[in-house]
Amino acid sequence: MRLNRPYLITRSLCPENMESPIRFLRGPVTPTEYFYRRNHFTYPDLSAQSYQVHIDGLVNRPRTFTFEEIRSLKSREVTTVLECAGNRRNYFRPRVYGERWEDGALSQGVWQGVFLGTLLAAVGMQDNVREIVFTGWDHGESNNVPGQYHFQRSLPLNAALDPDTIIAHSYNGLSIPVKHGHPLRLIVPKWYAMASVKWLKQITAIGDSFGGPFQTVDYNYYPDPVTDVGKYPVTTMHVNSVIQYPLDYSVLRLGIHQVEGIAWTGKGMITKVEVSLDNGMTWSEAFLKQSTSRYSWREWLFPWEVSEVGTYTIIVRARDSSGRIQPFVPMWNRMGYGYNGMSKVHVKILI
Numbered sequence: 328m329r330l331n332r333p334y335l336i337t338r339s340l341c342p343e344n345m346e347s348p349i350r351f352l353r354g355p356v357t358p359t360e361y362f363y364r365r366n367h368f369t370y371p372d373l374s375a376q377s378y379q380v381h382i383d384g385l386v387n388r389p390r391t392f393t394f395e396e397i398r399s400l401k402s403r404e405v406t407t408v409l410e411c412a413g414n415r416r417n418y419f420r421p422r423v424y425g426e427r428w429e430d431g432a433l434s435q436g437v438w439q440g441v442f443l444g445t446l447l448a449a450v451g452m453q454d455n456v457r458e459i460v461f462t463g464w465d466h467g468e469s470n471n472v473p474g475q476y477h478f479q480r481s482l483p484l485n486a487a488l489d490p491d492t493i494i495a496h497s498y499n500g501l502s503i504p505v506k507h508g509h510p511l512r513l514i515v516p517k518w519y520a521m522a523s524v525k526w527l528k529q530i531t532a533i534g535d536s537f538g539g540p541f542q543t544v545d546y547n548y549y550p551d552p553v554t555d556v557g558k559y560p561v562t563t564m565h566v567n568s569v570i571q572y573p574l575d576y577s578v579l580r581l582g583i584h585q586v587e588g589i590a591w592t593g594k595g596m597i598t599k600v601e602v603s604l605d606n607g608m609t610w611s612e613a614f615l616k617q618s619t620s621r622y623s624w625r626e627w628l629f630p631w632e633v634s635e636v637g638t639y640t641i642i643v644r645a646r647d648s649s650g651r652i653q654p655f656v657p658m659w660n661r662m663g664y665g666y667n668g669m670s671k672v673h674v675k676i677l678i
């Protein structure tokens with residue numbers, strides 16, 4: 328008999344939004360078949376043109392690079408978590424509208440490509456550049472602003488020039504899968520994944536701040552339920568974690584159970600993961616496995632010895648080297664971004 332294998336979880340078919348079976352994945356690399364899929368539009372049709380990316384705007388020598396040219400340049404590898412800003416949205420109370428992600432709008436693997444700064448140096452940026460805008464080949468109606476748009480996002484110059492911001496051409500050693508941005512995709516470690524624009528068509532240097540709908544309407548935190556008071560843009564990932572085992576509301580037996588999961592952050596690295604079995608009164612440190620790279624999640628485990636039958640709630644929180652810690656209740660915001668409340672599972676223990 329063959330071993331059972333997990334599946335992606337379907338959230339919507341058109342555009343295709345699928346969740347990774349994150350509780351059933353182990354190890355540092357998410358195989359393509361289990362990588363979550365997050366799309367605003369139907370998939371773009373690939374043609375010969377899709378194998379070219381144009382760099383223009385406030386540059387001295389606007390220029391088209393072909394896929395082959397980019398692939399022949401010196402490349403680097405970046406292993407990173409990609410997490411959708413809407414990951415875990417379904418846990419917000421009061422509930423919010425949007426894709427109903429649980430914990431699996433999250434995956435990671437090894438991207439290979441060229442340092443974006445190399446391409447920008449080749450075209451010569453002018454002094455007044457403030458942001459770089461990235462346009463994907465996909466387009467359609469926006470949910471929140473009337474009109475047709477391409478998926479477009481910008482990065483401030485310092486993030487664009489970070490040595491680990493790359494134009495990727497490979498994932499886990501192979502060409503990027505079509506659904507994940509083939510042939511060329513921007514990869515921006517530390518940022519929520521809306522920044523990592525798939526199917527790159529155009530890169531444009533601008534002298535002010537970009538005003539597209541995926542920059543100034545979506546992907547902003549709106550702390551107020553009705554008005555835009557206090558609105559600010561979504562950028563880097565919060566400190567966060569997921570319990571992979573045991574499953575929520577599972578029934579187990581007395582004995583020792585390995586509570587396990589992953590923790591990640593967009594600022595520094597994970598320094599501690601703690602487990603509480605008494606609603607946060609006391610905490611015990613989980614064992615952190617070696618991190619596999621600077622931007623990857625960290626696996627943790629906690630041997631839990633249970634000697635009494637009953638019902639238990641396991642709560643987990645992670646801390647990072649920037650001094651952040653997961654809150655019991657994260658900041659509510661109207662579009663449901665950046666959920667990082669402590670993970671919690673309920674279990675019943677039988678004899």
Ligand SMILES: Nc1nc2c(c(=O)[nH]1)N[C@H]1C(S)=C(S)[C@@H](COP(=O)(O)O)O[C@H]1N2
Nearest residue numbers: 363364365366367411463478520521524525
């Ligand atoms: N061109 C393009 N790039 C995109 C998107 C998109 O819809 N179109 N979605 C973004 C969002 S919100 C996320 S979370 C990630 C999802 O990447 P994946 O589908 O490879 O998991 O891609 C980002 N890049």
Ligand SMILES: [Mo]
Nearest residue numbers: 365411412521
């Ligand atoms: Mo996303």
